[in-house]
Amino acid sequence: MTTERVTTERKTGVRRSTPSWWTHWAGGTALLIGLWCAVLLLLQAAIADFDTALFSLAVLFGLCVVWLAYTLIGLIRYRAFLISLIAPILVLGWIVVAKSGAVEAAAWRISQGPMEDAAANCADAEGGLYGIYFVHSVAEQDGGCLFTTDNDVDRAGYAYLPGGVPARPRVSYFPLDGPWHTFIIYS
Template sequence: MTAGGNTRTRRSPKWWLVATNAVTVLVTLCYAVLLWNTGTEGEFFVGLFGLLALLGLGVVWIIITIIGLLAYRTFLASLITPLIVLTGMGLAWAEIPQKLAWWASRDALGRAASTCDEHGDSGRIGVYTITRVQRTPDGCLFYTDGGFLNRVGFAHLPGGAPATPPAVMQYTSLGGPWYRFMEPWD
């Protein structure tokens, strides 16, 4: 609207800025939880609920952004959220959380593997929640929560993975005597 040569713009109302910032903060928190859960072999349902929360926040973000664009001709504050989403997706795609968790936990797992004290109680080794430790003829298995229906974890196999692993066990090398293993659900 112009009056006497001055241009007046509608300012974004406080509620819109608060809502936009709240969505941005909640999306950031969801991604932090999801990336931690992914990196630490966390529980499947934590990841599922995190993704559902992100989906709901995405719908709220779209609505707030459309309102800001149509009613107040502003959207710049809304651009922060997609940048956070793209950054989180990039970190997950590059497996940065998994690499950082492994880097932070490798020494603690190595100390635990040197004794391989079998137990069925959950406990932390490094950043991982280990649900079970099992001695095998080839080394030591550390089970984690991360496999939904499959049993997964880390294997310390000083002699290398068995040339003919049991039909149900699959190994992926992490370097040195360390492997990721998966026992598919029957």
């Protein structure tokens, strides 16, 4: 290609074809962002600890920075608009789903059956995986059964209270579904 032809193409606005390496990198980065958004939804459902959630958000941020670099190259050099929209659409979808409460509702529906089975024999139940919730301890208390999940500051988890919510200092119960409540025991 001669210098004259390159100049003419640039002046007339003829679009350069998008090279396959850029398409693969942009598509691959968008795919990784989408997969990582799915991981974040799973961590949200499983009530991940703060350090894990922070690390996961940092990874998503790093992937978005890489995506931004490739997108700028694609938009400026190749005018590749459509493939550049995939990652932002995935991230916006993740935000909508994460904020909608659908993740928590689905997680509870998956875990409710195993937790009800354990609550029926609360004295014999032990910590472990109940549905997708990791429970650190199970104890009979307040006329029901408390399933404690880890919280970095306070004890928190799920309570099966068929006799109603007891009045206890430094304990907050929040209704979940029928006799089930979430709780926080403040230090």
